[in-house]
Amino acid sequence: MKDDEKQLVEAIAEMREEEALDLAKAMLARGDDPLRVLELCREAMDIVGKRFERQEYFLPELVLAGEMLENIGAIAKPLIHERSGGEAKKLGRVLIGTVHGDLHDIGKNIVTFMLDINGFEVKDIGIDVPVAKFVEEVRGFAPQVVGLSGFLTLAFDSMKETVQAIEAAGLREGRKIMIGGGQVDEAVRAYTGADAFGGNAVAAVSLCRQWIAA
Amino acid sequence: MSGDAAARYAERTKRLMDAVELRQPDRVPAIFYTMFWHARYGGMSCRDAMYDYARVDAVMRRILEEFQPDAYALPHPMTAFGAIMERMDYRQMHWPGHGTGENVSFQYLDREYMKAEEYDEYLFDPTGFYLSKYLPRVAGGLEGLSRLTDLPGQYYVALVLGMRHYADARVVGAFAAMREAGEEARRMLSHALAFAREMEQRGFPQAQGAAANAPFDYFGDNFRGSKGILLDMYRRKDQLLAAMDKAGVFILRQALAAGSRSTSRFVFIPIHWAFDGFMSLAQFRTFFWPSFRTLLFGLIDNGLIPLVLWEGDCSSRLEVIGDIPAGKAVYWFERTDLVRAKSALGGAVCLRGNVPASMMTTGTPEQVDACCRDLIERVGKGGGFILDGAIGIPDEAKPENVRAMFESVRKYQP
Numbered sequence: 233m234k235d236d237e238k239q240l241v242e243a244i245a246e247m248r249e250e251e252a253l254d255l256a257k258a259m260l261a262r263g264d265d266p267l268r269v270l271e272l273c274r275e276a277m278d279i280v281g282k283r284f285e286r287q288e289y290f291l292p293e294l295v296l297a298g299e300m301l302e303n304i305g306a307i308a309k310p311l312i313h314e315r316s317g318g319e320a321k322k323l324g325r326v327l328i329g330t331v332h333g334d335l336h337d338i339g340k341n342i343v344t345f346m347l348d349i350n351g352f353e354v355k356d357i358g359i360d361v362p363v364a365k366f367v368e369e370v371r372g373f374a375p376q377v378v379g380l381s382g383f384l385t386l387a388f389d390s391m392k393e394t395v396q397a398i399e400a401a402g403l404r405e406g407r408k409i410m411i412g413g414g415q416v417d418e419a420v421r422a423y424t425g426a427d428a429f430g431g432n433a434v435a436a437v438s439l440c441r442q443w444i445a446a
Numbered sequence: 447m448s449g450d451a452a453a454r455y456a457e458r459t460k461r462l463m464d465a466v467e468l469r470q471p472d473r474v475p476a477i478f479y480t481m482f483w484h485a486r487y488g489g490m491s492c493r494d495a496m497y498d499y500a501r502v503d504a505v506m507r508r509i510l511e512e513f514q515p516d517a518y519a520l521p522h523p524m525t526a527f528g529a530i531m532e533r534m535d536y537r538q539m540h541w542p543g544h545g546t547g548e549n550v551s552f553q554y555l556d557r558e559y560m561k562a563e564e565y566d567e568y569l570f571d572p573t574g575f576y577l578s579k580y581l582p583r584v585a586g587g588l589e590g591l592s593r594l595t596d597l598p599g600q601y602y603v604a605l606v607l608g609m610r611h612y613a614d615a616r617v618v619g620a621f622a623a624m625r626e627a628g629e630e631a632r633r634m635l636s637h638a639l640a641f642a643r644e645m646e647q648r649g650f651p652q653a654q655g656a657a658a659n660a661p662f663d664y665f666g667d668n669f670r671g672s673k674g675i676l677l678d679m680y681r682r683k684d685q686l687l688a689a690m691d692k693a694g695v696f697i698l699r700q701a702l703a704a705g706s707r708s709t710s711r712f713v714f715i716p717i718h719w720a721f722d723g724f725m726s727l728a729q730f731r732t733f734f735w736p737s738f739r740t741l742l743f744g745l746i747d748n749g750l751i752p753l754v755l756w757e758g759d760c761s762s763r764l765e766v767i768g769d770i771p772a773g774k775a776v777y778w779f780e781r782t783d784l785v786r787a788k789s790a791l792g793g794a795v796c797l798r799g800n801v802p803a804s805m806m807t808t809g810t811p812e813q814v815d816a817c818c819r820d821l822i823e824r825v826g827k828g829g830g831f832i833l834d835g836a837i838g839i840p841d842e843a844k845p846e847n848v849r850a851m852f853e854s855v856r857k858y859q860p
Contacts, residue, residue, distance in 0.1 A: 247680060290725045295676040335540060335553045338672050385803050385840040386550060415836070419804035432723050 237272055244276035244300050245283075247293055252276075256304040266308040273301050277349040284346070285434045291342065298345055322353035324444035327369055328379035329361040330413075331390035336383035339413045339433075343379060346433040352440055363390075363397045370403045377440050378407060380426065383414035391424040399425075408443045412436060454649030458516040462651065462832070466751060466796045467773040470829035474822045476855045477653045477798070478515035479838030481525060482551050487845060491549045493542035495521070496528030499637045506641070510650050513852040517653035518645070519714070519838070522638035525552070530634060534627035535586030538668070551841060559583050560669040562678065565685035568669075572692055574598075580669070587623030590616030646709065654753055655708025658701040658745070661690035661737040663718045672719070679725070679733055690737040698744040705750045712753045712776070713745055721758025721781075727766070735766055746774045753798075756782060757837070764790035780836045784825045797825055798832040801851055806835050806843040811850035818854030826860035 233241075236255055243252035256269055280297040283289040326347050330340050337359045344356045355373050357365065370378060378398065380391045391411050398404050411421060412430040421429040430436045464471035485495035488505030495502055502521055510518055528541055538559070539545075541552035559580065560568065568575045574597065582592040593614050600608035611617055642652055659667070665686065666675040678686045701713050719725070720734050745752050752775040756763070759781040767777070768791045778798035779787055787797055801817050818833060825831045833855055839848055 249680065288726075290723065290729065292676045292679045292725060292729065295673055296680050299677065333547065333550045335546070335555070338556065384551065384553070385807055385842050388804070388807055388842065415803040415840075417802065417804050419802070419808050423804070423808040 237268075240269070240272050241276045241279070244273060244297065245279040247296055249296060249300055252300050253303060257307060260308060260311060266311040269308045270305065273304055274349075277301060281346060281349045281437075285437075294342060294345060323351045324377070324440065325353045325355070325373060325375040326377045326379060326440055327355050327357065327366075327373050327375035328381065329357040329366065329369075330359040330381045330383075331366075331387050331394055332360055332362050333390050334382045334384050334387045335359050336381070336413065339383065340379075340381035343381070343412065343430075343433045343436045346437050347440060350437050350441075352444075363394050366394050367397050367401045367403065370398055370407070371401070376407055376444050378409045379436060380409065380411045380424075381413045382411070382416070385415055387413065388415075388420050388423055391420070391426065395425045408439070410436060410439050448647075451647060451649035455646065455651060458649065459651050461516055462653075465830055465832050466776060468793070468796060468828075468830040470860070473859060474826040474831055474833050474855045475516035476833040476852055477838075478509065478513060478518040478852075479653060479834060480519075480521070480841070481838070482841040483839040483843055483848070484509055484521055486841060487848075491542065492546075492551050492841075493528065493548050495525055496541060496552065497526070499526055499634060502526055503637075503641050507645075510645060510648070513848065515650070515852060516832075516855075517651045517710075519653045520638055520642055522634055522641065523657075526634055526638075527631075528552075530627050530630045533630050534588060534623055536584065537586060538584050554667065556667075556672050558671040558674045560674075562670070562674060562682060565678075565682055565689055569685065569688055569692060572696065582620075584668075585623075587627065588620050590614070590618070590620030593617050642709070652708065652710040652712075654712040654714040655710035656701045656704030656713045656750070658697050658713050658715050658741065658752075660715065660717055660720070660734065660741065661694045661697060662720075662734045663716075664693050664697060665690060666719050675719075679729065686733070687737075690733075691740075694737045694741050694744075698741055701741075701745060701750070702748050705745075705748075711749065712751045714753050714755070715741075716755045717757055717760075720756060720763060721760055722762045723758070727762050730763055731766060735763075739769065742770050742775065746771055751775060754778065755837070756780065761786060767791070768794045770794060776832065778832075778834065784821060784831075788825050788831075792828070792830060796830045796832065798834050800834070800836040803836050803840040803843075806840050806847050806851070809844075809847060811844075811846045814847045814850040815854055815857075818851055819858045822854065822858045822860055828860070831860075 236259060240252060240255045243255060259269055260266060277297060280289060280293060284294055328340060328344055330337055340356065344354050347354045357369050380394055382391060395409055408427045410428050410430055411424055411426040416429050418429065428439050430439055461471040461475045465475055482492050482495055484505050485492055487509060490501055490505065499522060506521055531539065531541065539552050539554055542548050542550060546553060564575065578592050578595045581588040593611055593616055666672055670678060705711065705713055720730060725733065742752050754775065755778040757780045760779065761782050764787060772794045776796045776798050777791065779800050784797055784800055801814060805813055805817060821833060
């Protein structure tokens with residue numbers, strides 16, 4: 233890795249936003265391969281994700297890292313010419329959404345972000361998602377894992393209904409359902425019939441790794 | 447007040463204050479607090495509970511007589527403000543008929559109501575910013591206030607001629623909406639006050655009077671949105687810290703004024719963004735605790751009792767947040783282990799909580815009874831403990847579980 237490539241990875245990982253943007257711009261301006269720049273961003277995200285898992289980083293760092301990735305991506309992506317290769321192979325598909333009645337999304341967004349930087353193909357279908365919409369998306373997207381998010385206690389019933397509807401549609405076989413957010417614990421998992429619950433985004437990533445690798 | 451009711455009121459108040467001041471009460475007190483459980487219990491929709499003051503009274507009266515809590519949170523100011531919001535076209539929430547279903551609780555909308563570039567404007571003149579930028583954004587009915595800019599620049603003859611602004615149709619419209627919303631707020635609050643007096647006559651003290659927020663939550667929830675404030679921690683650290691100090695003064699003044707109007711000295715402070723996973727301990731020490739601690743001291747110095755609901759798991763914060771005068775506040779923990787909190791904070795602060803919401807909702811009365819017994823025996827030892835749900839009574843709690851919780855304080859002793 234060249235010196236400035238190392239510097240870019242380090243600047244992102246160390247939350248030096250301006251420096252990271254300046255470096256990326258300079259590399260792109262002198263004609264570096266935009267795919268290479270994005271690959272360096274991925275490497276930096278990998279470090280950020282690991283630090284988050286080790287509880288050295290928290291939500292401010294995840295959100296800022298996400299912003300840096302987005303801003304560099306916005307400059308780099310238009311410069312990408314048709315090339316072979318393209319996107320790296322994804323580990324597996326995860327469908328995620330906040331169940332009906334609940335409008336909260338920060339937890340869901342963090343889980344989506346963490347799964348994405350860990351190599352999963354994540355489809356986020358938003359908040360207050362009706363049961364029928366989940367069923368339709370499970371059918372269309374065919375995820376290996378479905379993540380149901382909810383902050384309010386009313387979400388317990390919404391999660392239960394969603395799990396039952398996925399089952400009734402004959403779509404439960406061969407896929408796992410995880411729940412998380414707010415008050416969710418083992419008692420709620422049992423109540424909803426989900427396969428597992430997670431207390432944070434790191435737990436969601438390790439559940440998906442465990443299920444999809446198996 | 448009848449003699450019996452007066453005695454019950456005094457007995458309950460003493461029990462609560464014994465707990466707060468870290469003495470061993472005759473038994474552990476239990477408080478009734480909910481958002482919408484009363485609605486379900488009384489066969490009302492969430493919408494009814496937000497609009498129909500008389501029905502709220504009727505069901506609350508029944509609940510208090512039936513469950514006999516040691517204090518209760520008056521439901522009207524916490525939930526019955528649908529009609530007020532409607533009249534001002536309030537935009538920071540969705541509520542039944544306005545974005546959520548008939549039977550779904552209101553929910554706050556996590557959005558950016560102040561732009562990142564506006565910190566300096568806020569810092570220079572918080573009131574001006576609030577009046578001409580913030581209010582028009584958070585309520586459709588108040589949009590006309592955006593015409594009222596730079597008021598201190600109007601002086602002498604310019605002040606006299608400046609009166610024309612108050613006849614601007616948009617300003618007049620905003621004042622009309624404010625008046626209508628204000629009249630509804632007065633109706634609701636005088637109703638609530640009458641209900642509180644009646645309950646006092648029946649021997650039930652209120653569990654909280656005023657409400658406040660930590661300056662970090664104030665900015666995160668109401669101004670910058672959660673994403674905005676997270677980025678500000680890196681991009682605008684000094685501005686954020688200065689703005690929180692400034693806002694803290696206004697938050698304190700508001701809470702002191704509200705506290706002086708209530709019979710309850712407890713100031714309810716729900717804490718949203720302090721939990722362990724949100725920011726690091728170092729960030730908590732920098733961004734959250736200093737301005738919040740100043741607020742706590744301000745309330746305590748003025749004879750009020752901060753009732754802080756630490757949402758989520760705040761275990762790592764325990765080593766920091768005990769730094770307040772002993773026996774002057776209540777820390778209510780949602781998911782923090784109370785036994786651990788007791789050993790970290792037992793000498794400083796009364797604890798409250800925390801039967802899990804999942805158990806109240808999906809568990810059995812036997813499980814609730816066992817959980818409460820354990821809390822009473824382990825956390826209640828030596829005093830300084832109030833029993834409650836993790837976030838009060840969840841909206842979907844089974845009535846038999848609620849009954850089991852309130853009965854437990856009469857069955858078990860520390």
